[in-house]
Amino acid sequence: MAQIPAFSDEQIDYFMQEALNEAKIAQSEGEVPIGAVIVYENQMIACAHNHREADQLATAHAELLAIESANTKLKSWRLENTALFVTLEPCIMCAGAIINARIPVVYYGANDPKGGATRSLYSLLEDNRLNHMVKVYEGIRGEESGLLLQRFFSNIRAKRKIRKAIAK
Amino acid sequence: MAQIPAFSDEQIDYFMQEALNEAKIAQSEGEVPIGAVIVYENQMIACAHNHREADQLATAHAELLAIESANTKLKSWRLENTALFVTLEPCIMCAGAIINARIPVVYYGANDPKGGATRSLYSLLEDNRLNHMVKVYEGIRGEESGLLLQRFFSNIRAKRKIRKAIAK
Numbered sequence: 001m002a003q004i005p006a007f008s009d010e011q012i013d014y015f016m017q018e019a020l021n022e023a024k025i026a027q028s029e030g031e032v033p034i035g036a037v038i039v040y041e042n043q044m045i046a047c048a049h050n051h052r053e054a055d056q057l058a059t060a061h062a063e064l065l066a067i068e069s070a071n072t073k074l075k076s077w078r079l080e081n082t083a084l085f086v087t088l089e090p091c092i093m094c095a096g097a098i099i100n101a102r103i104p105v106v107y108y109g110a111n112d113p114k115g116g117a118t119r120s121l122y123s124l125l126e127d128n129r130l131n132h133m134v135k136v137y138e139g140i141r142g143e144e145s146g147l148l149l150q151r152f153f154s155n156i157r158a159k160r161k162i163r164k165a166i167a168k
Numbered sequence: 169m170a171q172i173p174a175f176s177d178e179q180i181d182y183f184m185q186e187a188l189n190e191a192k193i194a195q196s197e198g199e200v201p202i203g204a205v206i207v208y209e210n211q212m213i214a215c216a217h218n219h220r221e222a223d224q225l226a227t228a229h230a231e232l233l234a235i236e237s238a239n240t241k242l243k244s245w246r247l248e249n250t251a252l253f254v255t256l257e258p259c260i261m262c263a264g265a266i267i268n269a270r271i272p273v274v275y276y277g278a279n280d281p282k283g284g285a286t287r288s289l290y291s292l293l294e295d296n297r298l299n300h301m302v303k304v305y306e307g308i309r310g311e312e313s314g315l316l317l318q319r320f321f322s323n324i325r326a327k328r329k330i331r332k333a334i335a336k
Binding site: 052053055056057058059060061064067068071072075076077078079091092093094095096097099100101102114115117121122124127129130131 | 220221223224225226227228229232235236239240243244245246247259260261262263264265267268269270282283285289290292295297298299
């Protein structure tokens with residue numbers, strides 16, 4: 001039976017800071033700034049950031065990479081008794097991976113109104129028809145996580161404008 | 169703009185047979201028998217089968233592995249103008265991966281009433297709120313695909329019964 005790890009507010013803040021650090025690494029690599037970490041027995045056993053452009057893999061989202069890394073670390077596809085921290089609300093794929101890995105609890109930062117599948121468009125992690133349900137905490141360092149993304153996309157739009165102006 | 173590849177009935181049957189062959193390889197390896205192939209310009213560019221137990225990865229579903237293989241083959245996370253054939257209705261994670269990879273069309277075999285996310289529990293591939301929609305054809309060699317799974321799980325239950333009887 002999976003146990004939901006209990007964390008203090010300080011621990012939650014600490015692990016989300018680690019996820020934010022990962023998001024900033026993604027940004028420095030020109031990737032959409034999203035980071036994730038997985039915690040087991042109060043230790044961070046996996047951390048990852050979005051790597052889609054570098055790897056040219058549709059699946060290279062922070063959560064999915066962190067899950068695979070944790071599976072390898074624990075030598076098990078089951079991640080019971082772990083917790084996932086991620087800066088953005090998981091998409092459909094990542095929500096499904098969280099369920100498939102039996103992760104019991106997810107803490108996330110900003111909501112994603114266009115593609116978020118745990119609260120915004122769907123509540124996939126809390127569907128009692130499925131063989132696994134996940135406890136979800138939203139809005140953890142949400143403003144900071146959201147600002148990182150907003151600035152990233154503003155920069156991209158500004159660069160596009162400059163390129164268009166030069167091309168004219 | 170993604171184009172939906174057009175196939176004859178013979179081609180659909182041929183590619184689903186290839187997916188079924190992959191499912192049988194999974195079975196021979198003691199994995200849940202599910203297989204998938206991805207087709208691009210009438211050629212099979214990726215094929216994969218469920219590999220969860222061998223890899224101990226929660227993400228090692230046939231569709232996800234086929235998508236990553238096709239991404240690598242085409243050197244792009246975008247799989248526009250491809251088609252995915254899979255023996256079982258995709259789960260939430262795989263439906264999300266199909267959307268993330270921009271695959272325009274999916275042909276699948278058996279329905280999965282407990283976890284299927286493209287028709288049974290959800291219609292995730294046909295949600296017009298998302299930035300990509302997928303054409304879905306269900307029930308292609310569905311009976312054969314379903315029988316493979318039924319026999320696999322019957323065998324597991326029978327083996328469990330024998331083990332219990334011996335242990336008594």
